[in-house]
Amino acid sequence: xxxxxxxxxxxxxxxxxxxxxxxxxxxxxxxxxxxxxxxxxxxxxxxxxxxxxxxxxxxxxxxxxxxxxxxxxxxxxxxxxxxxxxxxxxxxxxxxxxxxxxxxxxxxxxxxxxxxxxxxxxxxxxxxxxxxxxxxxxxxxxxxxxxxxxxxxxxxxxxxxxxxxxxxxxxxxxxxxxxxxxxxxxxxxxxxxx
Numbered sequence: 001x002x003x004x005x006x007x008x009x010x011x012x013x014x015x016x017x018x019x020x021x022x023x024x025x026x027x028x029x030x031x032x033x034x035x036x037x038x039x040x041x042x043x044x045x046x047x048x049x050x051x052x053x054x055x056x057x058x059x060x061x062x063x064x065x066x067x068x069x070x071x072x073x074x075x076x077x078x079x080x081x082x083x084x085x086x087x088x089x090x091x092x093x094x095x096x097x098x099x100x101x102x103x104x105x106x107x108x109x110x111x112x113x114x115x116x117x118x119x120x121x122x123x124x125x126x127x128x129x130x131x132x133x134x135x136x137x138x139x140x141x142x143x144x145x146x147x148x149x150x151x152x153x154x155x156x157x158x159x160x161x162x163x164x165x166x167x168x169x170x171x172x173x174x175x176x177x178x179x180x181x182x183x184x185x186x187x188x189x190x191x192x193x194x
Contacts, residue, residue, distance in 0.1 A: 046139050097171035
């Protein structure tokens with residue numbers, strides 16, 4: 001199949017295939033010369049992306065985006081109640097969404113090919129106030145985490161972070177709830193249903 005250069009569309013979604021497509025087909029898909037309808041597992045080794053950003057000094061400036069290869073997206077955003085000028089009570093807005101599987105697969109390939117797994121575990125700038133960003137990517141059942149405080153990491157890491165936020169914001173929202181706290185990575189989210 002990888003020798004077919006005239007192939008324009010490839011639809012294998014729902015055929016219960018395993019393994020990853022040949023690189024030549026993935027290259028054509030990424031270049032836009034081949035339209036593919038397939039499960040993300042056939043196009044990327046990444047199964048989950050978990051991105052968290054919070055300010056060290058500003059209340060209500062935290063959010064977390066969790067994306068899974070089944071298209072489920074959950075976004076946690078810290079909100080201030082603001083019942084009065086002195087009110088410092090916060091809550092978490094939790095939005096469930098769905099992202100097109102092709103977008104997840106392309107984001108996974110972008111993360112893989114742009115050096116995420118070669119970054120250091122931690123980057124820090126020596127400042128007292130900054131944004132704490134943690135990106136955790138699960139590839140072949142192993143989680144990789146890169147912490148970036150006060151934008152101390154390389155430009156390539158910033159690009160990966162922006163891509164994750166962009167895909168997360170482009171998700172189709174299904175419902176919103178409020179809760180007192182957001183789950184941590186040690187308390188995984190339950191599987192999302194479409």
